[in-house]
Amino acid sequence: MDLLTVVMHELGxxxxxxxxxxxxxxxxxxxxxxxxxxxxADDLDDFFSGIAGGDNPLLD
Numbered sequence: 001m002d003l004l005t006v007v008m009h010e011l012g013x014x015x016x017x018x019x020x021x022x023x024x025x026x027x028x029x030x031x032x033x034x035x036x037x038x039x040x041a042d043d044l045d046d047f048f049s050g051i052a053g054g055d056n057p058l059l060d
Contacts (some may be wrong), residue, residue: 013025017043
């Protein structure tokens, strides 16, 4: 398991992102052994739309 991917995924939860059903994104529900994922455009859009919409618990 790629530790960097796991840490970034868990930090995504800390920032208010939820698991996604789609494969291949950092916030996907599952990860294959030795697979590294980086934040996708969708992950970043979800995060920044949460900030703009006031849904980010870190900013409350």
